[in-house]
Amino acid sequence: MTPNADIRAAESLLAFWADAGVEASYADAPIDRMAEGLAQLSARRAAVSAAIAPSAARVPVKPAGPDISQALAQARALAAAAPDLEALAAAIAGFDGCALKFEGASQSVFSRGRPDAPLMIIGEGPGGDEDRQGEPFVGRAGKLLDRMLTAAGLQDQVFITNTVFWRPPGNRTPTPAEQAVCAPFLHRAIQLVGPRMLLLAGAAAAKSVLRSSEGILAMRGRWFDWKAEEGDLELPALPTLHPAFLLRQPAAKKKAWADMLMLSERLSRPHRSPEEGA
Numbered sequence: 001m002t003p004n005a006d007i008r009a010a011e012s013l014l015a016f017w018a019d020a021g022v023e024a025s026y027a028d029a030p031i032d033r034m035a036e037g038l039a040q041l042s043a044r045r046a047a048v049s050a051a052i053a054p055s056a057a058r059v060p061v062k063p064a065g066p067d068i069s070q071a072l073a074q075a076r077a078l079a080a081a082a083p084d085l086e087a088l089a090a091a092i093a094g095f096d097g098c099a100l101k102f103e104g105a106s107q108s109v110f111s112r113g114r115p116d117a118p119l120m121i122i123g124e125g126p127g128g129d130e131d132r133q134g135e136p137f138v139g140r141a142g143k144l145l146d147r148m149l150t151a152a153g154l155q156d157q158v159f160i161t162n163t164v165f166w167r168p169p170g171n172r173t174p175t176p177a178e179q180a181v182c183a184p185f186l187h188r189a190i191q192l193v194g195p196r197m198l199l200l201a202g203a204a205a206a207k208s209v210l211r212s213s214e215g216i217l218a219m220r221g222r223w224f225d226w227k228a229e230e231g232d233l234e235l236p237a238l239p240t241l242h243p244a245f246l247l248r249q250p251a252a253k254k255k256a257w258a259d260m261l262m263l264s265e266r267l268s269r270p271h272r273s274p275e276e277g278a
Ligand code: URA
Pocket: 123, 124, 125, 126, 127, 130, 135, 136, 137, 138, 139, 141, 142, 162, 201, 244
């Protein structure tokens, strides 16, 4: 091959890896991070079991594979035992039942915003910036979300989190199993914050939180009733377009803005008791 052909071949290979979500290279030889993660996992089992509630400690930690029942039982026990948001963040960080934790994420990413916010925003899952900084929606999509919240006068009224708490590799959509094992922590966060309503950013959040298979374009801009799996907590929930989608399709901003105004109008109504509705 001529030197130019070598360069073109190298560029083409790099473009292929970039498309596949590979953003950095640290060594000459490949390393199987998943195998490393599983080894770490067994080493941590004993420590995690000792740190959690006695009934949950009897459930061996196992990242959710095809059968998520053990991981789900443990997530439920850990989430229920968390008395406040700080304890919930620690419980999430120590939870080994979500496979995403062992697929290259550098830390868990739980929340930012007001701990008693009237509005909870739920996104899909952390991306690269969130993985590095440890907070949700801090990258380009998050900055757009912040600008929209500010324009709607809602910037101080939000608590922001995601359906999963570890970055999916290559920013792929989290699987229903990954979302399901994280859901008990999300539900506990809703109980602890006590928002008046939920804003669901994007298809992955709307489908998972509302247990629906409808497309986001059909769901956005309509109010749904979110019901807790256990207990009698119910909240109005509004699906909207994901800010990352708006960055790719700016023409869709008009629809997302209409959703934001609808939300802001409902939030500005006088607060009534839960029995009377939001
Ligand atoms: N997209 C999400 O859904 N959540 C984040 O935290 C960041 C980007």
